[in-house]
Amino acid sequence: MKAVRGTRDLLPPETALWSRIEATAREVFARYHFGEIRTPIFEETALFARGVGEETDIVSKEMYTWEDRARAQSEKTQSLTLRPENTAGVVRAYIEHKLGESGQLQKLYYIGPQFRRERPQKGRYRQFFQIGAEVIGPPHAGSESPLRDAEVLEMLASLLDALGIEGWTLRLNSVGSATDRPAYLARLREALQPVVGQMCADCQRRAETNPLRVLDCKVPEDQPIIDALPRIADSLDAASREHFAAVCAALDAAGVPYTRDHRLVRGLDYYTRTTFEFTHGGLGAQNALLGGGRYDGLSEAIGGPKAPGIGFAIGQDRLVLTLQAQQAAASERADACVAPVGEAQNPAALALARELRRAGLRIELGDGSFRVRKSMEMADRVARSIVLLGEDELQSDVLTVKDFATAEQKKIPRAELAKHLLAARAQVEKGQ
Ligand code: HAM
Secondary structure (H helix, E strand, C coil): CCCCCCCCCCCCCHHHHHHHHHHHHHHHHHHCCCEECCCCCEEEHHHHHHHCCCCCHHHHHHCCEEEECCCCCCCCCEEEEECCCCHHHHHHHHHHCCHHHHCCCEEEEEEEEEECCCCCECCECCEEEEEEEEEECCHHHCCCCHHHHHHHHHHHHHHHHHHCCCCEEEEEEECCCCCCHHHHHHHHHHHHCCCHHHCCHHHHHHHHHCHHHHHHCCCHHHHHHHHCCCCHHHHCCHHHHHHHHHHHHHHHHHCCCCEECCCCCCCCCCCEEEEEEEEEHHHCCCCEEEEEEECCCHHHHCCCCCCCEEEEEEEHHHHHHHHHHHHHHHHHCECEEEEECCHHHHHHHHHHHHHHHHCCCCEEECCCCCCHHHHHHHHHHHECEEEEECHHHHHHCEEEEEECCCCEEEEEEHHHHHHHHHHHHHHHHCCC
């Protein structure tokens, strides 16, 4: 027998990377004063139908749902579902345990499996793992503040950096609130009416059931039509506009880079105002490392008090894929490029390269035609670091070493250089 399609076993040594990611996430979350929540893996089906939305792909096509048998005549059967995501469960727990009555913001994180019956492909599984967090509370605790959004985004940027994920992009949008969204939907429906006949079958269905999702379509032929549709940013009311501007201003102040993406609507119905995704080019079609946003009406939608919130979930499987690809790329590179900065240093450079290679290091050797920008770029492609060899270095026997991953430049005595480069290689091999 084999593991069911879309599920898989995680084995050593790969599980060490999974554990390291979880340990780093816990450490970073603790710094932002989050506590852990563990909710059940299955819930009543109605929770997801009402929370995530009947018309979403997740609820309408992807859930593992079953009628749970009654054990006694007096018991009724119950429709249960393996959780396809964890936000609805966290908000259900928030309501059930009256966490809002403390008057404090609840900052909760979770790590665990989720289940969706999607078509399996690279980065997409039927049992996958999320690392997520939610900030939720009564409005008087500050749960609606744009600073909460910015803090969550800044925490994510710090977490991805701490994990060593290189080259992520934060895409940010506002999808408006319960008060200004209806006006946008009316404009969108009106604009879609004359053109929807030329669009793909999915768009034709979405235009009826969930028009916002048309903006998410990836079919190339539909793109010019979608680009000409009204933009949500032009329909936001003053309060939503100010909220979004305040999120952006706080991110600017903290130096967190982002790009605005007016088509980012996300696949779950509970979102209001801020929505975001962190994407990574190395992931291919399933390029979202994580997604999230604000959900100011979710608690009320599932029968609770007013409790605005914001949160995210990271696809842990995709973090692992990204880190593995980075490691593979890094370990293919030479340990260092020895670069003489003038013709006069060429012979000494050969001697240094020989010394380092004999210590077991993989070394590229440049020559005296070294030009700062060009040669650095070239060395960055083939080696993890560059060792500069000029007249000063030769006389002092102290070499300048630049590590490309960290952009750090250090002075290292020649006698310690091989040891230093071997340690740097060991770091990369064990995934930092
Ligand atoms: P989501 O965008 O549905 O949001 O999922 C978040 C992340 O989980 C995705 O960006 C992706 O990395 C990963 N993911 C989703 N489906 C799969 C799959 N089939 N295989 C592998 N990875 C997958 C949510 O789940 C929301 N609950 C996030 C949230 C929290 N919003 C507010 N709070």
